[in-house]
Amino acid sequence: MYHSHSYQDEAFGVFVSFLRNVINGDQKYAELILPIITDAHELATGEKTYFTINRDNYTIITFLVESSKDYFQTLNTGNIIKSDYQRILEVVSSQRELVFA
Amino acid sequence: MVSPFYNILKLHLAQAEFALEKAKNNTYSDKRKEEYQDKLSLLFCEIKKSVANDDTISEAEIYDQYKRHIDFIFKSLEFLDSSTLNQIPYEIVECLDYAMKDWLTSGNEYVIVTSLINNVGGFSFDPTLAYSETIYNEIKTKYSIEFNCRLVQINLPRALVRDYLSSVVLYHELGHFIDMKFKFTESLTREILDNVTGINTIDTVEVDRLLYYFPYLTQFRGINTQLSTTNQYFWATANHLGEFFCDLFASQYISDSSNFYLQYLTEDNRNYTGSHPSTNFRVNVVNDFLNKIDNILVNRINKAIASINGMALEIRSEEVLMDDFFNLLPANVANLKQLHGLFNTGWKIWLNEQSRLSKSLNDQYTAPVRLHNVINNLIEKSIANFITQLRWEKAKPKE
Numbered sequence: 001m002y003h004s005h006s007y008q009d010e011a012f013g014v015f016v017s018f019l020r021n022v023i024n025g026d027q028k029y030a031e032l033i034l035p036i037i038t039d040a041h042e043l044a045t046g047e048k049t050y051f052t053i054n055r056d057n058y059t060i061i062t063f064l065v066e067s068s069k070d071y072f073q074t075l076n077t078g079n080i081i082k083s084d085y086q087r088i089l090e091v092v093s094s095q096r097e098l099v100f101a
Numbered sequence: 102m103v104s105p106f107y108n109i110l111k112l113h114l115a116q117a118e119f120a121l122e123k124a125k126n127n128t129y130s131d132k133r134k135e136e137y138q139d140k141l142s143l144l145f146c147e148i149k150k151s152v153a154n155d156d157t158i159s160e161a162e163i164y165d166q167y168k169r170h171i172d173f174i175f176k177s178l179e180f181l182d183s184s185t186l187n188q189i190p191y192e193i194v195e196c197l198d199y200a201m202k203d204w205l206t207s208g209n210e211y212v213i214v215t216s217l218i219n220n221v222g223g224f225s226f227d228p229t230l231a232y233s234e235t236i237y238n239e240i241k242t243k244y245s246i247e248f249n250c251r252l253v254q255i256n257l258p259r260a261l262v263r264d265y266l267s268s269v270v271l272y273h274e275l276g277h278f279i280d281m282k283f284k285f286t287e288s289l290t291r292e293i294l295d296n297v298t299g300i301n302t303i304d305t306v307e308v309d310r311l312l313y314y315f316p317y318l319t320q321f322r323g324i325n326t327q328l329s330t331t332n333q334y335f336w337a338t339a340n341h342l343g344e345f346f347c348d349l350f351a352s353q354y355i356s357d358s359s360n361f362y363l364q365y366l367t368e369d370n371r372n373y374t375g376s377h378p379s380t381n382f383r384v385n386v387v388n389d390f391l392n393k394i395d396n397i398l399v400n401r402i403n404k405a406i407a408s409i410n411g412m413a414l415e416i417r418s419e420e421v422l423m424d425d426f427f428n429l430l431p432a433n434v435a436n437l438k439q440l441h442g443l444f445n446t447g448w449k450i451w452l453n454e455q456s457r458l459s460k461s462l463n464d465q466y467t468a469p470v471r472l473h474n475v476i477n478n479l480i481e482k483s484i485a486n487f488i489t490q491l492r493w494e495k496a497k498p499k500e
Contacts, residue, residue, distance in 0.1 A: 021166070
């Protein structure tokens with residue numbers, strides 16, 4: 001039995017809720033999201049590979065880069081602002097809808 | 102006026118409180134499970150306190166901030182409730198635990214819990230509470246509560262709970278959990294697809310060798326466009342690689358024990374499906390690995406494993422002599438490799454030496470059910486003796 005699809009869905013659900021919490025001002029969640037966004041940036045720029053990005057958040061990281069590689073290449077991970085979180089939430093929401101369309 | 106969703110959240114909390122109260126009667130063989138349950142109670146108190154001060158919370162905030170954590174309490178209790186002292190098939194769990202520890206060498210502790218289900222084909226692992234650290238990090242950040250271990254659930258068919266021959270498939274299922282933790286085959290899928298499409302060029306002979314195992318990818322050869330993760334062929338390849346990996350993972354411990362059984366269960370299916378490769382490919386890859394024959398899939402999987410955690414697929418079992426079994430005695434297991442090797446010994450006797458075992462029993466037990474019972478008892482006692490001895494060695498005072 002291969003469970004990955006349902007667990008991936010759950011992982012995305014959690015990531016989206018983290019993003020919403022940060023956008024609503026709960027900064028505790030920013031520190032949970034930052035490693036994911038940083039790995040997405042480093043995968044997009046080639047500093048990391050599919051074999052070296054974080055294993056826990058692998059599915060989300062690869063999805064973000066596949067959906068919006070140009071954006072993550074140029075993202076300044078040292079200074080992520082509210083509009084970045086909103087943009088990432090948009091990427092995840094719209095692309096996930098496409099996947100399930 | 103409070104919203105209906107706030108009241109439903111309170112209902113959810115009441116249900117959790119009731120479930121936690123009921124779980125207080127659980128008796129576990131492992132102290133870590135007790136500690137885990139105590140942490141759940143602590144988490145519940147924190148959530149309850151927070152919810153009580155938050156009656157203006159919106160529906161979306163209820164989902165984002167509380168519901169997931171109460172769901173976590175329920176899922177944990179589901180795992181713990183079915184893993185109490187009188188239900189655990191202790192011997193097989195110990196063997197799997199040793200195999201799991203080979204691979205999860207650092208970081209958190211993983212505790213195997215079991216659930217007996219009414220489905221004779223229902224061997225599986227449920228890694229819901231262990232495949233990711235995200236929820237634990239969130240709970241730690243939000244409530245300052247740290248869980249000491251992660252629960253990994255094994256589902257066993259109630260009818261086969263002490264069947265040590267069919268239990269070998271659990272090593273394959275453990276492979277799925279390990280693969281999910283490290284994403285070996287998902288990462289490799291991307292690399293292989295990039296090789297086939299030509300985005301990441303490799304020798305054409307090597308592409309031919311890959312396409313032998315993934316013939317449906319021939320249509321994408323050299324297209325120079327990346328296959329998206331939404332493409333069904335991406336998932337077919339990922340699923341097939343996952344199955345190949347798990348067969349190889351299991352064979353490290355149980356050798357070729359499950360080959361014939363797999364052929365029997367799949368009726369020797371020579372066609373692939375979206376989720377599984379053909380059975381003959383699966384058996385051939387395992388045989389190549391065990392016989393040290395050069396195989397592109399074994400090589401590529403090993404390369405991926407090395408890149409990710411520095412390990413490799415290797416033979417992690419040793420043959421156990423059958424003589425003790427023919428004398429109707431538990432085998433003298435010398436080390437962990439032989440502990441895993443017991444399963445292969447059991448299978449070899451079942452497949453090739455039934456008449457010899459029958460003779461040992463003075464031909465009193467020629468009925469399959471009697472032979473099956475004898476083999477199961479011998480394997481079980483051999484495992485139990487080894488574990489007791491190992492614990493005694495650890496516990497006895499140092500001279």
